[in-house]
Amino acid sequence: MSYFRVSETCNGCLACVQNCPARALDARDEGDRRILLHNMARCARCGTCWRVCPQHAVEFQHILVSSWDEVVVLPLLRCEICGEAVHTARLPAGLEPRLSELAPPLCDRHRAARRAAQLRVPAGGAS
Numbered sequence: 001m002s003y004f005r006v007s008e009t010c011n012g013c014l015a016c017v018q019n020c021p022a023r024a025l026d027a028r029d030e031g032d033r034r035i036l037l038h039n040m041a042r043c044a045r046c047g048t049c050w051r052v053c054p055q056h057a058v059e060f061q062h063i064l065v066s067s068w069d070e071v072v073v074l075p076l077l078r079c080e081i082c083g084e085a086v087h088t089a090r091l092p093a094g095l096e097p098r099l100s101e102l103a104p105p106l107c108d109r110h111r112a113a114r115r116a117a118q119l120r121v122p123a124g125g126a127s
């Protein structure tokens with residue numbers, strides 16, 4: 001996702017490119033098209049492009065937005081007793097030897113409680 005946005009009033013004058021102190025803007029002329037490029041990793045968010053643009057085309061407010069972007073969404077398994085998040089459904093796939101410990105999903109508290117209850121069961125199982 002690009003946070004640097006330019007409106008349709010841009011006329012391609014390149015004032016923003018020429019005045020960007022961080023060299024975060026560039027342009028490429030390809031055939032009958034001029035393409036304006038922005039590199040967010042270089043951008044200092046200084047606002048110079050916004051100030052020098054004669055068309056008021058740089059929508060600088062988007063660069064200043066502080067937001068968290070979802071990068072991955074995974075199915076989550078919750079403790080079957082209290083509902084506390086335990087681990088993602090994908091996690092056990094890489095932990096085959098510990099699979100029996102992880103299933104069924106229990107939070108630390110309820111896993112410990114279940115272990116303690118199992119230890120109390122006399123040899124031969126519960127009657």
Ligand code: SF4
Nearest residue numbers: 020043044046047049
């Ligand atoms: S905010 Fe500053 S560093 Fe970023 S593109 Fe505009 S002029 Fe360049």
Ligand code: SF4
Nearest residue numbers: 010011013014016053
């Ligand atoms: S200064 Fe404004 S009008 Fe000129 S190229 Fe940059 S965004 Fe477009």
